[in-house]
Amino acid sequence: MDLSYSAEDIAFREQARTWLTENVPREPRPTDQFAAAAFDREWQRRQYEGGWAGVNWPKEYGGCGLTGVRQIIWLEECVRAGAPPTSTTTFFGLFHAGPTLIVRGSEAQKRLHLPRILNGESLWCQGFSEPGAGSDLAALRTQGVVDGDHLVVRGHKTWTTSAPTADYQELLVRTDPQSKRHKGLTWVICDMKLPGIEIRPIKTMMGESEVNSTFYDDVRIPLSNVVGTINDGWSVAMSTLAFERGTAFMGDQISLVAKVQKLIELASSTRAPDGKLVIEDDDIAYRLAFLKAETVALRAMTVISLSRVERTGQPGPEGSMMKLLVTTVNKLLNETALDILGLRALEYGEDRASNPWTYDYLYSWVYTIAGGSSEIQREIIADRVLELPRAR
């Protein structure tokens, strides 16, 4: 058991810090989703040109191939430098579709897509959930029919984050109409410019429309876009989700440490109606301190998780525990922020710029629901960690 950094790790941190200081964008990310996507592409391109894109991707696919502690160092330096966090526009390519293609894609698919994900040319979105298939993803009904050398897709996906700005979509459809549940599904790369795709924004309780409904009216996708084989899409999709639960939350874990410190500063500079500093309120002080302890522990959990990957080559079942805890702590932090701000929290104009704290508070539920709700994570923990008997 050892927490020391090697000389190489320390040199790596120095190198990352220098590059980030010189390259982190000075201007804030725009609020308009198209301007924001252009900003994200540009930041991704700059990381690519600097040799910092795909920190966790293998080197042979153009990534940095960082393992273990180097990933933590990179993420900590990003937070320290105020670098733009991974956004919803780049997330699906870098953390979902890209890693899936690396594991399951054909050589041609890898050659075409992986460099473009890394350099910001291609943005991706996800087409998994449907109005009748959320937590129960295997109930999905959007159909894909093989017609010559095409797959003809008809149906309706939902919660498509950043659909209007995405170039490609990782799409999961039912290709065997007689099949039940997770058999008979196919994972296919869908070009979002194909005719027959219609995107309708869904306004969320934050007031904006980051998520969308996507409709497919006989969309013809070349069969060469199928990843893996026809009717084997469930196993392809699961390789993505396991990846998401394993490492994709590491950035959030690391940034929560900084966020709680920012909240302590906010409470130390905000006055309550009685004229006292909010931090002098014992209830607020103890809540903040406990949350600080939890964010410190999240870092310890991250180190343990990476230690396990280093030793065994794969993440343990702790990914679900991490997802549940990170999103729960995030929600409690945001709740505390509202209590610190008092009436100021109510000055909210339906976009993040009007009041980031209130926006982040409302966004808390996106985290505790998206990517497998907290209830689903508890089910996974009960099954795989505790090995409790199943009813289903």
Place this chain on the structure above:
Amino acid sequence: MDLLPSSEHEQIVAATADFLRSELPLARFHRHDRPPHEIDAALWQRLADQGWLGLAIAESQGGVGYSIVEEALVFVELGRLLAPTAVLTACIGAKAAASTGQLSLAADIVSGRARVAIGLGHRVAPEPAGLTGDWHIFDAAGAAYCLLLTDSGVLLTDIRGTQLQPLPCLDKSIALGKATLDRADVVARATDPSVRRAGTLLVTATMVGMAEATRDMIVEYAKVRETFGRAIGTYQAVRHPCADMAVRCEEAKAQLYYAAVSLREQTADVELQVSAARVLAQNAALKNADSCIQLHGGIGVTDEYDPHLFLKRAHVLKHWFDPAKDHLRRILAAPLAAI
């Protein structure tokens, strides 16, 4: 950087668990032939022979020569089977003595010849004001010395001549007494903050073990107990609180490991790490004991079943090496480690 126990660590843990299962099974709490807080001389000697009273004391001073990290791993196991808390007070007493150069006193404690209690109830005023008022003395039976905490360190007082008024204790396995103390009896003043932090860390490790034990207890029961024709472990009303218990254990244990290594290495952020571990472990021990009793249903509140023992022990330990509020204040004030 690697925070998982090594194979050597795992051997230490396994040997500890084996000894505990044969010598100190939880069944001992349900015997009625002697008061549960009485640790007879033969048993105490066997614990001393295990090296448990001086795990992190140098071999040249009669100890085992481990670091605080191995010591913490052993205490997780002690916590799982609610081993006598007097092992913890002995370890810290020996550290306090050794850190002030009183090697024969340390050797007496490590060898089991002198037992150590802990006194709570007051903050020790800075010298020369002394020790005023009545003290609650835990693990008082047969103790020659008593630990007292000051703002920065640990005092060891000689209580052999002190009149103890016995009191019943919520945790029946702990001998509690009330006494007034005399500052003339202070025999060691350990001002090295790592002695006090070691006490906090061993309480933390014990609590982590307790949280794991209550988690395992209810998970095993949920696999076999049936209601409405199926195992209760199939119901989400049982599964989800069990999952939360598992998360609390994972979180507290990860932070315990991090804090233990920080303490061994004397890192700049050791105070933050140790206090964070302590509040999370206390939360896990208390909440897991709560869930364990609740999910057992009616038998959960009977004396015959074990869950209440863990709840009661957690309520005692939450007072040891400072209440959570003191640790939360330290956490709030502590700067994050300079990256």
